[in-house]
Amino acid sequence: MGILLRTRAAGAVEQMDRADCDARLLDNTYRQFWVINRVLSGWRRLYRTELRTAAASQQRPLTVLDIGSGGGDLAVMLARWAERDGRPIHVTGIDPDPRAAAFARRRPAIPGVDFRQAHSGDLVREGARFDVVISNHVLHHLDRAELRQLLSDSEILATRKALHNDLIRSPAAFALFSVAALPFRKSYIRGDGLTSIRRSYTPAELAASAPPGWSVERPSAFHQVLACRKD
Incomplete structure (x- = not known):
């Protein structure tokens, strides 16, 4: 396993990224992501330390x-956590993949959340600005x-900061996710998750790939954040 993960598998392709992937399995994958992101991705901590703190500092x-x-x-x-804390935020979700954008738009409407099929470059050309990106x-x-x-x-x-949360490639991450993802059936979660780890960077690789002004932070053993802070 260590040899498998020694170098980044940049050419590996996740099944859900294929244009001809099974639509039912893809929808199931989107539905199951909430468990992965809530439990394993570290966003509860990032919300508390980054977004809630930023929201409290402005009117x-x-x-x-x-x-x-x-x-x-x-x-x-994120919007629900902020609402419970009495610190409302407005989240705009964008994805260039029409399948992802369509799934997101089919969600029940949530105050403070909207979705678009768009690339970040589209918003730059529109002159859009956000407190936090x-x-x-995504990075891998x-x-x-x-x-x-x-x-x-x-x-x-x-205008304030950008935080790109991603996986860290390591044998431990690969082994633990291989077991933790076993309950996720009839989706691409387990196979694509393991491919994602193989495609991911080590902190040193990510730091070497980042331009000046960006730093790699390690909030947990299995995740890293590529951050640009302006405030």
Whole structure:
């Protein structure tokens, strides 16, 4: 396993990214993501330390852009947590994949959340601005040019900070997720999750790929955040 993960599997393709993947399995994957993102992705901690703190420091609702929002579960979770804390935020989720955008728009309407089929570059051209720009498990999907473009767009779109949360490639992460994902059936969760870990960066690799002004932070053993802070 260590040899398998020694180098980044940049050419590996996740099944759900294929244009001809099974639509039923894809929808099931989007439905099951909420468990993964709530329990395993570390966003509850990031919400408390980053978004709630930022929302408390200003009078108006915090505006958040979720790039590559997939089925929309993270955007909804963040908005609900903020509402419970009495710190309302407005989350805009964007995804260039029409299947993800359609699934997100089929969700029951949640105050403070909206979804679009769009690329970050579309919002840059529109002159949009947000207090905080985030993404979850997106970086490992990108090639070098796409990564640089995402970070460039994020610097333009974010007025306070950008936080890109992603996996850390390691034998421990691969082994633990292989077991933890066994209950997820009739979806792409387990297979694609393992491919995602193989495609992911080590902290040193991610730091070497990032332009000046960005830093790699490690909030947990299995996740890293590529951050650009302006405040």
